[in-house]
Amino acid sequence: MTGLPLLTFNDNGIYCPKGDFYIDPWRPVKKALITHAHADHARFGSDHYLANKGSEAIMRYRLGDDIKLETVEYNEKLSINGVKVSFHPAGHIIGSAQIRVEYKGEIWLVTGDYKLTDDGVAEAFEPVKCNTMITECTFGLPVFNWPDQESVFDAINQWWQNNAREGKASLLMAYSLGKAQRIFRHINRDIGPVYTHGAIFNSNEILQPQTSFDLSSQRITSETKKAELKNALIIAPPSAINSSWSKKLKPYSLGIASGWMALRGARRRRAADRGFILSDHADWKELNEAIQLSQPENIITTHGYTDIFTKWLNDQGYNAVQEKTLYTGEMVDEKEEGGEK
């Protein structure tokens, strides 16, 4: 690389000096390109936003109806101050994109969060060739190998059915944006009624118009009777673990759907009855595969076990460095796991 790099990291986030725009900034800026609508990537307060069309509804809901937001289709080619920019499916959640930035033939890619498995909800991941790849590596350790999702959903359905037979609710913790909809897509709704925490109920309402399957559920309210829940699946965000909200739902079996459930210690620490290994992030194999497909010479790693993953990439002959960011990756609850980024 000679001269100023096409993208740099500064106090506000990932910056493109040539195009004068940011990608997923963590402070308010003039122009923000957003990979996806998760709160650690799409933050409040910037003057102008640019995102994939699929992110629009959630971004307006979370950041305010009046934000200045321009949307693009996947693969649509734009030019910002002479820098070519395009958004490509990342397979992470609805509307999630890898952002490709090109100037004078040099290509940089910001992956945002991604996974290679087609979950039937997000637009399926498409690899993008580049010279420099800024990749997440939340699960960048060889111990993270996701089981195939069919077997995971079989296990979830089985668990729900067993609990229903015993007359207790199944409380399943899953992110309200992404994982919750993925669960709706794959569960067997013949087993019993599905209830949701308000956060998920709201996300579902907003996403229903752009979703091809049924996201309907009953919202848990103060009027909800315990008797209704005895064969129900209740989906709630991870922050509701051990909250006063969840105490009212007893008796229930507690399940957590997260990539961290691959670690026995992480599940036991939360006293969950069941841990389901389900993540919207790439596992070890997928991270390595995505990198092979993108064929970068240089790699910059963010979120997760960046130090270890970077060393591994250098061993593999890439020119890799890590960068500190404020992205939190996948968390089981708000304060944990994300601490060391």
Added chain:
Amino acid sequence: MRYFTHLFLTIDQTNSTLKKVEAFVRFLDEAPDNDKLWAVALLAGKRPKRSVRTNQLREWAAELAGIPLWLFEDSYHVVGDLAETIASVLPADESQSDRSLAEWMTYLKELKDQPDEEKKIAISEAWLSLSKHERFVFNKLLTGGFRMGVSQKLMVRALSKHLNEDENMVAHRLMGNWKPEETSFKKLLVEKDAEEDLSKPYPFYLAYQLDKEAEELGNTTDWNAEYKWDGIRGQLIHRKGTLHLWSRGEELITERFPEFTDKNSLKIAEQDFVLDGEILPFRDGEPLPFQVLQTRIGRKKVGKKTLEKAPVILMAYDLLELNGKDLRHTPFSERRAKLEKLVNELNSPVIQLSKLIEFDSWKKLQELQENAREVKAEGIMLKQKRSPYLVGRKKGDWWKWKVDPLLIDGVMIYAMRGHGRRANLYSDYTFAVWKGNELIPFTKAYSGLTDKEMREVDRFVKQNTIERFGPVRSVEPEMVFEIAFEGIARSSRHKSGVALRFPRISRIRYDKKPAEANKLEDLEDLIEMIEG
């Protein structure tokens, strides 16, 4: 292996004792006898000898996974469990093995004397024929660290349900020095042994810590009080001319304490007996610090020098069997009378009677309890005079009333990632006290914090790291903790020159600055005070 892995998963997935017992009973009803025997042996802590070194396992697993060894090690630090790390990094299984648990145990045993190359091939084949969960269990068998969250009590309950037998009977049959290779499930637990095992101990009765005011126990005249001695609990068994000593961990330790088999110190009388008491380092009519006993515990062969330096006795406090008669159902006061008579007749320097404390009010007893350290005791034991000798930990008839712990404020200077339940969290800490301007580490402690506090400390560690050494980080000396412990003694093995007994964190001292932590002199004063 299927049944056993299923049992493991079910137990791992629930916190309810009831469910665990249910799962265990189901396993016992379904699995073949040989597997049942092995499961019972493993859960009772009987480990087969290791046939492979863990270093070899790491290397082979890394090689099979196609990753460098350093990456395997780094992953292990994050996961915190070797068996789990190996199970997770290996490629998916290629075939499904039908070997039973017992067959796997034989497989491993036969490996023991094979050359390394053979071992490697056999272990790799095993790994690739097992599912991820089975692999995890298999690795636990390999590394010998089998803990499953199944207490002895729980196992006894499940076995008694499965066999339709009394719990005490089952517990008794499980005791002793049996080996799964040398017996069968039927022989051990079903058939009544005609040739009675002369060495077989009784399950120990364990007391709970007193959780109320002593006054609430009622009349002082209903209770006996003795000092609580700081040694290891033991059962000394004399039957038909044989002598056996058992520790509470159900280990036969006769050979380690030759003072009891030495005819000069213990002339065995005509009478057969089973004594319950405390194996205690003791000289000139006084107990010695626990650390003295520690020099004996790990040692199988005991030389003359050790015997002189660390002499022990049995401080006897109960009599469970006399001349073949099980006394456990008779009241404590009757057993006590027989015990006093027996100890008197034995007239041995290595068997002392734990004396009863005279007291006519709870208030007076409390004074003695508070000063128990002066007589080198940990506190007081309270035993209901009418109480039978029960099995396991039961509330009501026996209480231990320990003195309040000693306290020292120390500064955290190192933190280490935890294991198992605490993998990924910095949960094990090293604390230091001041010696002039220098902080001298004096103890490690890892228990005593709530999960919430532990997460707070974890965050502090991550944000205040000075240096990393593998799983350990040195941190800015800013956080002060109150450390509680039961005893303290001089030790040449530690930089600080002191060793603590049962150290744990009692609280975080947010109100104290590092400069306000204790000094090394304070620890030395404590030793002076106790050793007097």
